[in-house]
Amino acid sequence: MVGSASRLVGHRLPLLLGALLVAAILVNAAQFRAVDAAAGPGEKAVYTGETADLAVMAYRECDWCRDRYAIHIALAAIAPGSRVIVAPSDPYLLPSPYDSGADATEEATVRLLTFGRAGEVDWLDGDGWAQDPDAPRLVAGVDPVPFIAASGPGGQKGAPWAIAVDPDRPVPGRPANPDHFLGRALAGGEFRDPAGEPGEFVLLRWYSPRYDHCYATGFCYSYQDLLLETTLLADRLRGAL
Amino acid sequence: MIAEVVSVLAVLGGGCAAARAAGIRGWVLPALGLVAGVSIQLAVGLIQVVTPLPTSPALTLAVTFTAPVVWWLGRWRRGHDVRVSPPPAALLLGLVAVTVALLHHANLAKWHTDSFMYLMSGQLIADGRYASDVSTYLLTARTLGVPLLHAPAHLGGGYFLTSIHALLAAATLAIVTWLFRRGLAHPAAPAVLATFAVLGGLLLLTNNRFVFSAFYLNGHLLVAVLVLVIAGSGWLLARGRFAADTPPAALMALQVLAIPALVISRPEAAMLAVLALLPTWLAGKVSARHRMVTVATLGVANLVWQGFVAWIHLAREAPVPLTAVGSLALGILLVAAIPLLRRPLPARLLLVSEAGLWLALLAFVAARGPANLVESLYATGVNLFLGEGRWGLSVAILTAFVLGCLVLSRVPHLSYLRFPVTAFVPLGFLLAYLRDIPYRVGFGDSLSRMFMHVVPLAVLYVTAAMAAAVAARSPDAAPAPAAETAARPAPDRAPPVLPTQRTRSRPRSPVPIKDQRSRLEID
Numbered sequence: 044m045v046g047s048a049s050r051l052v053g054h055r056l057p058l059l060l061g062a063l064l065v066a067a068i069l070v071n072a073a074q075f076r077a078v079d080a081a082a083g084p085g086e087k088a089v090y091t092g093e094t095a096d097l098a099v100m101a102y103r104e105c106d107w108c109r110d111r112y113a114i115h116i117a118l119a120a121i122a123p124g125s126r127v128i129v130a131p132s133d134p135y136l137l138p139s140p141y142d143s144g145a146d147a148t149e150e151a152t153v154r155l156l157t158f159g160r161a162g163e164v165d166w167l168d169g170d171g172w173a174q175d176p177d178a179p180r181l182v183a184g185v186d187p188v189p190f191i192a193a194s195g196p197g198g199q200k201g202a203p204w205a206i207a208v209d210p211d212r213p214v215p216g217r218p219a220n221p222d223h224f225l226g227r228a229l230a231g232g233e234f235r236d237p238a239g240e241p242g243e244f245v246l247l248r249w250y251s252p253r254y255d256h257c258y259a260t261g262f263c264y265s266y267q268d269l270l271l272e273t274t275l276l277a278d279r280l281r282g283a284l
Numbered sequence: 285m286i287a288e289v290v291s292v293l294a295v296l297g298g299g300c301a302a303a304r305a306a307g308i309r310g311w312v313l314p315a316l317g318l319v320a321g322v323s324i325q326l327a328v329g330l331i332q333v334v335t336p337l338p339t340s341p342a343l344t345l346a347v348t349f350t351a352p353v354v355w356w357l358g359r360w361r362r363g364h365d366v367r368v369s370p371p372p373a374a375l376l377l378g379l380v381a382v383t384v385a386l387l388h389h390a391n392l393a394k395w396h397t398d399s400f401m402y403l404m405s406g407q408l409i410a411d412g413r414y415a416s417d418v419s420t421y422l423l424t425a426r427t428l429g430v431p432l433l434h435a436p437a438h439l440g441g442g443y444f445l446t447s448i449h450a451l452l453a454a455a456t457l458a459i460v461t462w463l464f465r466r467g468l469a470h471p472a473a474p475a476v477l478a479t480f481a482v483l484g485g486l487l488l489l490t491n492n493r494f495v496f497s498a499f500y501l502n503g504h505l506l507v508a509v510l511v512l513v514i515a516g517s518g519w520l521l522a523r524g525r526f527a528a529d530t531p532p533a534a535l536m537a538l539q540v541l542a543i544p545a546l547v548i549s550r551p552e553a554a555m556l557a558v559l560a561l562l563p564t565w566l567a568g569k570v571s572a573r574h575r576m577v578t579v580a581t582l583g584v585a586n587l588v589w590q591g592f593v594a595w596i597h598l599a600r601e602a603p604v605p606l607t608a609v610g611s612l613a614l615g616i617l618l619v620a621a622i623p624l625l626r627r628p629l630p631a632r633l634l635l636v637s638e639a640g641l642w643l644a645l646l647a648f649v650a651a652r653g654p655a656n657l658v659e660s661l662y663a664t665g666v667n668l669f670l671g672e673g674r675w676g677l678s679v680a681i682l683t684a685f686v687l688g689c690l691v692l693s694r695v696p697h698l699s700y701l702r703f704p705v706t707a708f709v710p711l712g713f714l715l716a717y718l719r720d721i722p723y724r725v726g727f728g729d730s731l732s733r734m735f736m737h738v739v740p741l742a743v744l745y746v747t748a749a750m751a752a753a754v755a756a757r758s759p760d761a762a763p764a765p766a767a768e769t770a771a772r773p774a775p776d777r778a779p780p781v782l783p784t785q786r787t788r789s790r791p792r793s794p795v796p797i798k799d800q801r802s803r804l805e806i807d
Contacts (some may be wrong), residue, residue, distance in 0.1 A: 048288040071490035074676035088496040149419030
């Protein structure tokens, strides 16, 4: 009986194996659309996005990317090629809260250089600050609110953020609500072909929570990431940088 | 768009020049040329990154194109038959340019959060800041291959080349088909081979994740085609049967070129390269020199890249990660093993290696507990068989086919294709222990995405095994033509004379199935 079965299979082996492959192909084909239907936009096999602009993709299609990179993309749209100084917010609280370890500082530097298109990134260890006994707390000395050109609510992977610029810096398409700046800038190609001139900014932790952007769980960031153009600082503080 | 067209044509042109100079010709030249070109691009980029040379993509492309063309010109002037017919070449370049332009505007790119990290690395390379500013995380986790592949996009103000992965997908399809046709040297009824070749191509083309990978900004498809070329070239070399359009020197060149590109494309790629190359190191028909060159290339490429990784960590006063230390040790071991490859390694080493991987996995389970494996198995099962990894049933079916062929097929030479596929399974779960993080349910899970590394090779293995089984029973089967066996490297030891070799000149008569099967046994 085994011999008969073997002979039966042997004669029909080409058909059997071919049929198996054809069946597998048909299953693949039948499931193709179902797999895509269950997938998000970035996971579909066949999906036409609205753009191939990486910054737009990061901002509009990827929540985590928007949380992480929005401040940097905005910097590149406003002032590409800038020098960014990472400094302690308080001269007496060292180091900068962004200097929380080698991994964090490296990651912050890479984001500023790539998405932020910074010309250079300098990390201050705060010595300059500490040598000035009268140096006021930075954020108490300058109120950045009137100078904020762009801002964002942050999210799961990043705090709310703001970019404050010199009043003489032209910011094309600057909306009344700085939260809307980045969306408009990306739509207008400001990231891809920025018109802004390089400047000098300091990255600070600004302890001004955005209570309008708390999570449903009640969690609120107690600060915002602030990029402040150094021309807004008092000369003494600017010199310390 | 212009920058992308120029970049792709430079890589393709350089690769085709190299492949043609090595002796490849025919319809497969563009596909193998693209893979060769990418391999050269990544090797050149690696040298730029680890040395004080500028890392400008313009320099990378210039060398990638010029060096092979100079080689091709030299061979042409010395009278070798490396001519290229201008009309088909021009047509090909035009077709590729149009394809690149269409894809550039089609907005088909797919991404994952890792994609952005790869592309940030690419920008650092393009800006000449890689060595000074790359984070240690990007260096070890995202490596160099994908960033180098996309760095030329910055010449046009972009972050990634929109067309390169789609072109690599097309090349993968072509290479699977070509390897199938070349490797099954038993010339059964042509209709049988043609049918299975088409079915194999369709099996790959209808795979949702394969199509996804054609537009996915990641390195899985790149790794897959490099593994395919390394394992497939080794298969053809070991079989000792070459067609006039694929001389052994060309296969050796393709295999060697692909190795450094693979090493820098994934953190675990060196181990994958060992799996893909191990059958080559066992093959008596592969020349000793080639065996030693491949192990030397893998060892040196590994030492160069991991040495750079270690140097960056030390320069930043950061601890060198255990993975880099392990890879450096592997590189040293490989270089030290070069003299051992003067003779082919024992054939049983395949079985021992695969068993060894499973034993190593069990050792980790014993040492660190089963939680990682249990969690990883569960997640992988859900991803591959219950749709969470977006594979549908394709991997489940392919797994069944592989297991079926493994059990039922008695064609030894197919182990060259089978071994990297089946050995990948214990390696994958070992990696979970090495990184100390189990796999997870979802599309973004590493192992679920990593299975793409062996899918094209698995499709080739399955269709080759099935076609070989059918061909062995075909009443139309005839001996291989003498011309195909002409260009064979001198074996290190005389191969055993098989009964069929003595009877090759006699007219064929119907032979029982058992004897037909023995004609396919090479080693």
